[in-house]
Amino acid sequence: MKSVFSLCVQMSRPSIILKFILGLLWGIIHLAISLFNLWSLLIYNIECYLISSGLLWKYRDLHLDRLKYLAIVVASKEAKNNMKIRQLLCWLSTIGVKYVCLYDIEGILKKSFEPAMNGLRDGKAGEYLDIGASVNYSHCGHKEMVIEWLSGSDGKEGIAKAANLLCSTYFSENTHGNGKREPTFTEADMASALKAVGCGGPEPDLLLMYGPARCHLGFPAWRLRYTEIMHMGPLKSMKYGAIVKALYNFSKKYQNYGKLGFQL
Amino acid sequence: MLSNFLSRTIHRTRLPDYRLQAGTDAAVAPPDALAQSGIRPESLPRHVAVVPDGNRRWAQARGLLTPDGHEVGRRALEHTMEVDYLMGMIERTIRENVDEYERRENGIRVHVIGDPSRWPESLQKTAREAEEKTRNNSKLHLMLATCYSGRWELVQACRALAHKVQGNLLRPEDIDESMLAGELQTSAAAGEFSCPDLVIRTSGEQRLSNFLLWQSAYSELYFTDTLWPDFGEAEYLQALSSFQSRERRFGQRTA
Incomplete structure (x- = not known):
């Protein structure tokens, strides 16, 4: 001892x-x-x-050829700042971004902006995006921009709805069909189901997070597979230069998607 | 091809007991570094997920196995060999350490997640044995993800629910978020701690790369330029310090 x-x-x-x-x-x-x-x-x-x-x-x-689709995640507390959101969209339009998706978990942005933009909905954009609105900010610049508004219900809830649809289809086929077959769902089936329940859409190339925490706050998981993620700090102190720098850094990024590729 | 990087998920179910153990000379003490670095033990993340990236670049920077960028065929062959090597490495790691994990003072519980149909039979056997041997341990929960993809995990969760529908255990209209979450591999392995508080990715890449897509909704994302072989205690403490310095107000978390 x-x-x-x-x-x-x-x-x-x-x-x-x-x-x-x-x-x-x-x-x-x-x-x-x-x-x-x-x-x-x-x-x-x-x-x-x-x-x-x-x-x-x-x-x-800025070479934005690789930036087909930009996602912005805003903390719900900051999403109430309509003026800053408008300024952000204005800057993105000026920079030349073509497709933007704005997300906040509580759907504040969707409630605030989508109804006002329904009149400006573009048919072609609507086919490409589930919630598309083609907006021309005449005072910001000359470029047209397609905007998609998302909330928490498009995330995990959307995947659950898609699972519901897949299982319902499978159940009805098994009930009315001959014999019982194994459920052989694929990623393509899930993507189709998500589209069918209104929660599909393209994968963003870049996601910018505005808010105190460095997390994507439940942005639709299915669409985040290879998305570059950057934290931009609080929305209230956002700067045009910081956005340009983030887009520039993204344009210099190289992805090999798990393959043995090297940038030569 | 599903993600072929080795992803390691370190899951802390509870903090170790720092008191002197009866009948032993040594205390199971926290590392001195933890105390010195100003990190508060009471607010450590319960579940840390790590994407250990940058092994190839690390080797390349040191003139080891530099692949010829133009030899696409050879590159593909090397890729196949690399996957086999990674599988073997995971298997060796488990086999060599399982006895140490099993010992009471270490108390490490092991789980291997991912698509087992893509694992070699020997790895399947080793994983099953390690899980069985360590299933009663509770100090640290180590999840190794190989041939794993976040999308694949969601699809297999749907398949599991469809099986329940087939067996009349469930109606399709009853499927909700919590049911889907309950069928994910991480939920089966880690229960209430299936969602990481902190996700660390090394080597300067700032993306999830199909890793824990569902579970990382409220995870603090920490990206570091350090390559995985250089990622040591100092870098880990820095990640913990960064985690503690950030504002986290998400209220009740859902699975």
């Missing part, structure tokens, strides 16, 4: 000078950390400003 003895040594009270030095040192460390954070923020803001002004050449010519 081992015994542990602890020896308490009474330390002499440190002198006032030593206390002062330690306090000063502590203050200097805190100041250094604060200055570093301030410096990082300043650099970020300057960079965003320079991008917005078009002074950083590499960001001037």
